[in-house]
Amino acid sequence: MDYVVVALVMLGVLVLGGLGLVVPRLRRRPPVPPVTPSSPPVITEKPVPEASPVSVAPAPVVEAPPAVVEEPAVEEPAVERPEPSAGRLVRLRARLSRSQNVFGKGLLGLLSRDHIDDDTWEEIEDSLIGADVGIEATTAIVERLRERTRVLGTKTAADVRALLAEELVAALEPGMDRTLRSAPTGDTPAVIMVVGVNGAGKTTTCGKIARVLIADGRTVLMGAADTFRAAAAEQLATWGSRVGAEVVRGPEGADPASVAFDAVKRGIETRVDTVLVDTAGRLQNKVGLMDELGKVKRVVEKHGPVDETLLVLDATTGQNGLEQARVFTEVVDVTGVVLTKLDGTAKGGIVIAVQRKLGIPVKLVGLGEGPDDLAPFEPVQFVDALLGTGA
Numbered sequence: 360m361d362y363v364v365v366a367l368v369m370l371g372v373l374v375l376g377g378l379g380l381v382v383p384r385l386r387r388r389p390p391v392p393p394v395t396p397s398s399p400p401v402i403t404e405k406p407v408p409e410a411s412p413v414s415v416a417p418a419p420v421v422e423a424p425p426a427v428v429e430e431p432a433v434e435e436p437a438v439e440r441p442e443p444s445a446g447r448l449v450r451l452r453a454r455l456s457r458s459q460n461v462f463g464k465g466l467l468g469l470l471s472r473d474h475i476d477d478d479t480w481e482e483i484e485d486s487l488i489g490a491d492v493g494i495e496a497t498t499a500i501v502e503r504l505r506e507r508t509r510v511l512g513t514k515t516a517a518d519v520r521a522l523l524a525e526e527l528v529a530a531l532e533p534g535m536d537r538t539l540r541s542a543p544t545g546d547t548p549a550v551i552m553v554v555g556v557n558g559a560g561k562t563t564t565c566g567k568i569a570r571v572l573i574a575d576g577r578t579v580l581m582g583a584a585d586t587f588r589a590a591a592a593e594q595l596a597t598w599g600s601r602v603g604a605e606v607v608r609g610p611e612g613a614d615p616a617s618v619a620f621d622a623v624k625r626g627i628e629t630r631v632d633t634v635l636v637d638t639a640g641r642l643q644n645k646v647g648l649m650d651e652l653g654k655v656k657r658v659v660e661k662h663g664p665v666d667e668t669l670l671v672l673d674a675t676t677g678q679n680g681l682e683q684a685r686v687f688t689e690v691v692d693v694t695g696v697v698l699t700k701l702d703g704t705a706k707g708g709i710v711i712a713v714q715r716k717l718g719i720p721v722k723l724v725g726l727g728e729g730p731d732d733l734a735p736f737e738p739v740q741f742v743d744a745l746l747g748t749g750a
């Protein structure tokens with residue numbers, strides 16, 4: 360019996376001991392059974408917690424299209440702030456690199472020779488003529504240089520550079536008035552007409568001038584009186600919208616004089632400082648078209664005098680452009696020249712020829728296709744750029 364009691368006690372101890380071992384183990388285990396049923400969501404959740412912002416995003420993104428923040432951006436085509444006009448020639452001086460080769464390297468090299476004989480002087484003349492300075496101006500420049508180098512006994516490169524610079528600046532007639540008459544008279548805006556042959560860069564120049572004026576604090580309106588070429592009005596409208604300038608245009612083929620008249624009328628009503636009138640390109644030998652240009656001017660003058668008539672000349676057309684220019688000056692009283700595309704030629708000397716032939720100041724120069732690649736012309740800076748730094 361005792362044995363039986365002892366065996367039962369031992370059995371009880373064993374059972375209790377076994378339970379004591381098992382229960383703590385069960386407790387230590389992660390609560391697997393509850394986890395297992397919910398494991399599928401856990402798996403999704405794993406990437407999801409990190410990914411949730413993204414995967415949640417699709418929902419708002421669906422709404423995003425209407426809310427696309429681009430819409431307001433489309434509404435207000437951020438009005439640009441053009442670069443100030445001051446210092447542009449200095450900034451763009453490298454654009455004259457092709458001309459710099461002629462003037463800076465070529466001429467300075469010749470003039471710095473130890474002994475300048477007649478052949479060298481002829482080479483110097485050829486360089487100037489090749490750079491479109493024109494025969495008359497070249498003769499005058501070389502004569503003065505010959506005399507001054509002889510009298511002064513100039514030898515050093517720096518002295519030669521200074522002499523050449525002086526002569527080129529003198530040939531550019533620095534005393535000419537190059538201010539752009541763009542200031543209103545009382546309540547009447549200044550009117551600037553832009554004329555020239557086809558493709559010289561008139562529309563582009565109108566847009567660039569608007570930017571120059573706006574940069575200098577003026578308000579501007581443009582009239583698209585180039586009604587031949589539908590794209591011209593479109594082009595002008597684009598230039599205008601970029602700087603917040605109103606553009607007045609007529610239907611395609613409309614009378615350019617009436618569009619120009621309406622533009623000035625609108626400019627007076629809205630009290631802008633300056634009205635720019637773009638005209639269609641025309642060949643100087645087309646009498647009808649030249650008469651039409653005269654008419655545009657006369658009609659605009661019903662509002663008051665035209666303050667500035669700018670002739671746009673393509674510098675790459677060289678001496679040929681001068682004949683065209685002369686005819687324009689006869690039809691409309693040209694008050695200033697804009698020489699475009701000087702960046703694309705080695706013939707920067709055309710500036711000298713233009714002024715000498717026409718007796719009209721070059722007021723602005725185009726040095727590239729960029730919106731702010733138009734610079735007020737300044738003889739000393741221009742010559743400095745032609746001769747290049749360190750030359």
Ligand SMILES: Nc1nc2c(ncn2[C@@H]2O[C@H](COP(=O)(O)OP(=O)(O)OP(=O)(O)O)[C@@H](O)[C@H]2O)c(=O)[nH]1
Pocket residue numbers: 555556557558559560561562563564585588591639640641699700701702703724725726727728732
């Ligand atoms: N490289 C260079 N290109 C220029 C310059 N000025 C204008 N152009 C380019 O010359 C081309 C003709 O310019 P437009 O302004 O359309 O000429 P336009 O005189 O109005 O032409 P029409 O209305 O057909 O007579 C364009 O491709 C301009 O980008 C400049 O200074 N440098």
